[in-house]
Amino acid sequence: MSANVSPILIVGAGPTGLSLAIALRQRGARVIVVDRQMQGANTSRAAVIHARTLEVLEELGVTAKLLEEGIIVPKFRVRDRDRLLLDLDFGELPGSYPFTLMLPQDQTEAILRARLQQLGIEVQWATELDTVVQQGDRLVAHLRSPAENIDMHASWVVGCDGLRSKVRQAAEIPFVGGTYRQEFVLADVKMDWPLVRSEVDLFFAPQGLMVVAPLPHDRYRIVATASQPPEQPDMSYIQRLIDERGPSSEPGRINEVIWSSRFHVHHRLAANVICGNIILCGDAAHVHSPAGGQGMNTGIQDAVSLADPLLHAMKGDRSPLLAWADTRQKVARSVVRLTDRMTRLATLRSPAACTVRNGILSTIGRIPSVRDAVALRIAGLDY
Known part of the structure; x- marks a missing residue:
């Protein structure tokens, strides 16, 4: 990709932002990743990596390392105290990963960061997005850090910055739910x-x-x-x-x-996930109950599937990006319904x-x- 093209700014260095940065960098894109937290401030939080996510992460070159550090769990069981109600055997699933992988989120992030570093990208920690404004076909983002304030041009800004997304707020996209x-x-x-x-x-x-x-x-x-x-x-x-x-x-x-x-x-969904040259991914676009361990998985799948459509959009063809948005919003609605039902039943x-x-x-x-x-x-x- 041409060096004079403004970089893609990814706001948020959790699993979603890191996965997107790796996928884009592998395709030759210029990427800047910022996160408002200090390095190492994240805790274990999400811990479930499902089969489809392991498949998706293969192309990033991290699945083998995740399997090495995590614990393979082939069974999911629902109980009422001592009574077994439902026994789901992931060992009967199709594909290469007939199981759930349990690994704390901070370890997953460390593996993703190491891969991103191999590709020559370091996260800019303690750097917060203040404002982002569309100017023609690019964006101007104002970033704050303890060392300095920066105004930078970006071709696109992708909000992977969670529930209280500054990117979503800057784009004035409603976050509907409760x-x-x-x-x-x-x-x-x-x-x-x-x-x-x-x-x-x-x-x-x-x-x-x-x-x-x-x-x-x-x-x-x-x-x-x-x-x-x-x-x-x-x-x-x-x-x-x-x-x-x-x-x-x-x-x-x-x-x-x-x-x-x-x-x-x-349980909330962004009214839309694209506004001009701003895109929302992961928890910035959808949040829901932890029932079923779907959150981090949905965000990673959002991110990796975004890379190709975003690069097409940078070349002037937005149709794959609009198709991506439609597909991922349908998935997000489905996940919110599933986790809501599971929570209300439980x-x-x-x-x-x-x-x-x-x-x-x-x-x-x-x-x-x-x-x-x-x-x-x-x-x-x-x-």
Whole structure:
């Protein structure tokens, strides 16, 4: 690509922004990546990498390293305390990756950053987008950092900067939806756990949902709905969640809380993902419940599939880019619907409604074609 073409500015150096930068750089594009955080400020957060995402990341040259560092989990099971309601076997999926890979987000980001560095690009940390203005066929972005303020020209600006996206705000794109009443607790722990480490378990209980998933280094990820949880839930708080919602016949026992937090969950979609030469990707374009571990996966798939259409647009042909936007918005709407249904099913309180839900899930589990369709959907292989 010609050196006199203004660079593509990617705002946000999470998995979405890093994946897009790698895909574009591999195609010869000039790329600048900025992130308002200091390097290393990100925590583990998302931890699920689904089969379709592993396929997509092959072209970036990082899948082998992800597999080396993560833990392969071929089973997803839904339980009501000790009762198994639904057993999904990803081992029966088509393709090269018939499983879910569990790896904390900070490790995923480190692998993506290392690949980007191999391609000659360093993230500009502690650099925040202040404003971006369209001037003719390019943009002028004002960036702030502790060292200096910069006005730079960009051919395109891609917002990969999350829920409170400055790029989306600058483009005045509405972010339509709402916020779940419940808060969520997230914790990485070491514990004695009665169930095998080859499965992710979603537990239903009157107090709310809880997900327990294995992580590398004998750790576990716990995600649970909660009412007014502390800002950093401690061992006794997490133990109470395990006691109330996990297996009752053989309860788990927390030995150490490595990291914990609480957060509100939104379900929102950007009204559109292209405005002039501004594009939204990942959480800047769509946010939803963590049920099913879809968030980071959808963002990475947004990013890698954007590279070619964006380069076509830079050469004057916007039609592939508009087709990309239409396709990815349909996927995002589908993901929001799926995760919303999963969350509402998991947080039912009425005993009668819970009985009906459990019966439906048990029936699904006995119909192979339906069970396989659900597994394909969660793995992202139905898009």
